[in-house]
Amino acid sequence: MSDLPFGFNMPNDPDDESGRGSGDSGSGRGKGGPGGDDPNAPGGGFPFGDPQQMAQMLRQFADMMAAQSSPEKEQGTGSTVNWDVAKNIARHTVSQHGDSSVSPAEYAQVQESLRLADLWLNEATTLPSGVHTMEAWSRAEWVERTMPTWSRLCEPLTSRIVESMGQNLPDEMQSMAGPLMGMVQQMGGMLVGQQAGQAIGELAREVVGSTDVGLPLGENGRAALLPAGVQKFGEGLEIPGDEVRLYLAAREAALHRLFGHVPWLRSHLFNLVEEYALGMSFDMSGLEEKLGQIDISNPEALQEALSGTESGGLFQPQDTPQQKASLARLETMLALIEGWVSVVVSSAVAERLPNTASLAEASRRRRATGGPAEHTFATLVGLELRPRRLREAAALWSALEDAHGVQGRDAIWEHPDLMPSSSDLDSPEAFVHGQTGDGSPEIDITQFTGETGKEDGGTGNEDGSKGTDGTEGDR
Template identity: 50%
Template sequence: MSSNPGDGPDEQNPFKGTPFEALFGGLQGGAGMGGMPDLSALMAQMQSLMQPHDGPINWAVVSDIARKVAAQQPDPTPSQAQKDAIADAVRLADHWLDETTDFSSGVTSTAAWSRAEWIVETLDVWKRLVEPVAGSTVNALGDALPEEARAMAGPLLGMLGKATGAMVASQVGQGIGGLAGDVVGASDIGLPLGPAGKAALLPLNVAAFAEELDVSADDVLLYLALREAAHQRLFAHVPWLREHLIGAVAAYGSGIEINTAGMEEKLRGIDPMNPASMQEAMDGGLFDLSKSPAQQAALERLEVTLALVEGWVDEVVGQATEERMPSAAKMQEAVRRRRAAGGPAEQTFATLVGLELRPRRLRDASVLWGSLRARQGTEGRDGVWMHPDLLPTGADLDDPLGFRETAVAPESLSDEDFEAGLRDLLDGPSADGDTGPERPTE
């Protein structure tokens, strides 16, 4: 024992009094001179988790973990027959949708994906969606320390930052791997996760979905192909929508506040020399992701937009199947419940990463689009997508039948008159004092 109280291990702990004090104490189990941990030994133990990478987390690790999670159940490569069946179903779906909307087909190719292929094909979009949340989480490590502690920690702080990034990568990989077992297509969660124009379904998950219903497998495949093709049409013909949605998720994630007050208890149980103990600490989420009032408002706006996308798809698919597919109503209800409540994997992902992707107001949005079509036709319904300022708000979903209730089917307008009216609606009064059409209030 040191004779100088100032040289004791507590005094040399730069994390004393912070949520990381317990973790530093564990590190001292391998301490060298002066009670400091043997960083070289510890880094050797964690080398596999902390390879050099760009950004807050290592996406190679995310992909590897996600694929291992997906591989816990059989995940065969789709057969040629399954690929042909999906291509035929999407082709027929597009033919039906031609009668429900003036938006032409947005499909440029079709694909049948295994769960592992879904992970690989969607990873680029997941990076944009998750990195803001992951960056906030990793940065919380340094932000939780007083300035003097950060100076004392030196290289140890950098090492812990990498360790935190490795743990977050493990979380994200688990979440994406779990989702791969639930999703049925490239656009299943309302976001354009796959390459633009590629209509893709997962035969294994489509078959699992069909088992839950008393409906023929062919009808299930065609119904889900209709939904996938409808998503592709919407994103192809509303050029701002893809970035609007992905940007909204990224903006929400970048403003997440990490509450480190609850970290201490979990960190206390971590053995730094045992990566498995770090994994156990991540169960249920290591960090408490707090939502400020601004973040809660951002999440509500995101959910409204997701509901509008899903509601439009629900409406046009319902229109296409109304007289052709008697079983469609049963499948529509199953999809609505699935999307509004979220499956077990989606709920786990929300817990781990703090990202909820559930359009809770899908039914209201579907009613709103259907009501608008009944009064204004498909042109009036689909014209709302011309600009984000024209979209219904959360208040409009409170009264979906009342959205533009005085609107009637427009008379035929020239392209010039239509563009002038749209400009007046978006820009307000013109220079000559004409107020133009009254702009809807929020």
């Protein structure tokens, strides 16, 4: 029997006397065979084998994927990816490695650490508290609470992958497939959902809270730490667990302040991810080769292929100039966020936690390089959320604070047009004094440094908290 599209072999074929396993060439282009170089061969030279067999394979594969999907697929989202499947696989991945529930004592410890760290931050930033709920999560709870944000964050990327599965098929296959093209993309959505779920499940084993990737993954104002993740972070540091937890709580609370009171920031980051996705291009020949090694009668083989990190995942984007430019802008913004957090947190805890310098370095190294699961996620989904110029960004925020005070430093977040560019990270002093590094007109930063805030009482409240408008409300 001939090889099928993407190299699949139909199981239990009595006519297959070649003795080949599913790990053979998988291309369906063997010389003189169906779909090969011989135009007189059965299938008329169709590069992916007999169209009837192609249709049969697509239907069987779609039935197999549907059998593994959740019966409660998201409705009304217009998503090309089944995120219910992703969530179920992520939870299964977590449970495979063990995931104990959070004890009452651990919950109380996390709440107390978040509450205390949030109070300390009042002295280090003019942005008021952005936390209204303080929780401790297990890894499974992290998956549940963060999946809506993951689906929104990854949807532009995963949609591009699924669309490419139909757009990049050979002309012969597109013309023959006709109505089956929708099935091809449905299959792709299931494949990508499984892959994303596997990556998110692996990532759950490394995170310490809801803000590990540089933005709150849970609901607005819902700060959370994972006791298991906090313990893992502190391994090998020889620092008391209470101190590690307080430091990570300060980072968690600082991110919530930033995103809670800089209204444009969250949507700006999502727009940068979408812009990056639009520049993605895929080499589908790699997909064909990998799928050619999967036995369609063995769902476990499919899952193994999807979850295997050695092969780098099924979908690998090619570098394009547009993609590289978008990624540079995204990395700069992530670096500015992370740099601000590191400066604010260090200021808040430096005189309270004896090992602040060691904790800051461990956190900086972790964010700059990422753990194994973060690399897995980046490989599978096609995006690294890395602040590559973290040290330069922290130096810029420190220089702004030295020149214009805490209020002047934080006022830069007023509008995205005020934010430093990548070239400004090369010359922070120039930016601090209003000379942009990209050649655009000079900015008089002093007009944003808080004369209005002082008149409005923004220098501080009786309880020690600070706000640009002198209140605890949203700006």
